[in-house]
Amino acid sequence: MTREQRLAGIFVEVADSLIDDFDIIDFLQRLTTRCVELLDVTAAGILLVDPHGDLQIIAASDEHTRLLELFALQHDQGPCVECYRNGAAHIDIDLTDPASVRRWPRFAPHAVATGFTTTHALPLRLRNRVIGALNLFDTEPGTLAPEDVTLGQALADIATIAILQQRTLEQTHTEKGQLQTALTSRIVIEQAKGILAERWQTSVDDAFAALRTYARSHQLRLVEVARQVIDGAIDSAAIAGELSQEG
Structure with missing residues (x-):
C-alpha cells in the first residue's frame, strides 16, 4: 500500500x-x-x-x-x-x-x-x-x-x-466530559486485556488484538466488550477464537 x-x-x-x-x-x-x-x-x-x-x-x-x-x-x-x-x-x-x-x-x-x-x-x-x-x-x-x-x-x-x-473547545464542560470518557474507556480496556492475557497465558498484544477483532466482527464498541470481560458477561473462549483472525 x-x-x-x-x-x-x-x-x-x-x-x-x-x-x-x-x-x-x-x-x-x-x-x-x-x-x-x-x-x-x-x-x-x-x-x-x-x-x-x-x-x-x-x-x-x-x-x-x-x-x-x-x-x-x-x-x-x-x-x-x-x-x-x-x-x-x-x-x-x-x-x-x-x-x-x-x-x-x-x-x-x-x-x-x-x-x-x-x-x-x-x-x-x-x-x-x-x-x-x-x-x-x-x-x-x-x-x-x-x-x-x-x-x-x-x-x-x-x-x-x-x-x-x-x-x-469553547464548550468547556463538553470538552472535559469527552476527554474523561476516553480516558476512562482506556482504563477499562487495560483491565480487560490484562485479565485475558493472564487467563490465556499470552501477551497483552495478543489479548488486545483479540478484543479488537471480536469487537469489530460483532459491531460492538471496544470498551463495551472490555466491560463484559471484566463483568464475566462474555465467554472469553469466544474472544480467544479471534486471536488467529487478527491480521
Whole structure:
C-alpha cells in the first residue's frame, strides 16, 4: 500500500468518526499505527490531559509494557509535557544527549534503556487550545524531514478532531466530559486485556488484538466488550477464537 493510499484510508476513518456510535479508542490506536508506517518511526503514542492537568496514555502503536510505562512517565516530565504546556512541537530530541538527561532526569534514561534514541512531540490542538500530544519514538538517531513534521502535525490534528467529534473547545464542560470518557474507556480496556492475557497465558498484544477483532466482527464498541470481560458477561473462549483472525 502506498503512502497516499494510507493517507486516504485515514481520512475515510475520520469521516466515520463523525457518527454517534464511534469507537474512539480503536480509531486512535489505528492512527498511532499509521504514524509508524507513514513517518518511519519505531513507535507512536497519543497522550490526553486529564482533569488534573496530567497527561495520560490513551493509545499506542503497540501494547508492550515497557513502552506503555515510558508513555506513562510523561504525565509530569518529558517532551510531551512541555509540548502540551507551550503548544509547540518538540522535534529531533536526542535522548542520549547529556542535556536531555539533565532536562528530563527520569524520562530520558528510561527511554534509552527501552531502546529509543530519538523522540518527537507534536501538540493535539484546535486553534489556541491544546488537549494533549502525539509522541513519536525511534530506535535510530536522525531527524524528521520538514514534510514529515508537517504530516505528523496533520495526523495529530486528525486525532484532535476525532476526539472532539465536531464539538467546539469553547464548550468547556463538553470538552472535559469527552476527554474523561476516553480516558476512562482506556482504563477499562487495560483491565480487560490484562485479565485475558493472564487467563490465556499470552501477551497483552495478543489479548488486545483479540478484543479488537471480536469487537469489530460483532459491531460492538471496544470498551463495551472490555466491560463484559471484566463483568464475566462474555465467554472469553469466544474472544480467544479471534486471536488467529487478527491480521
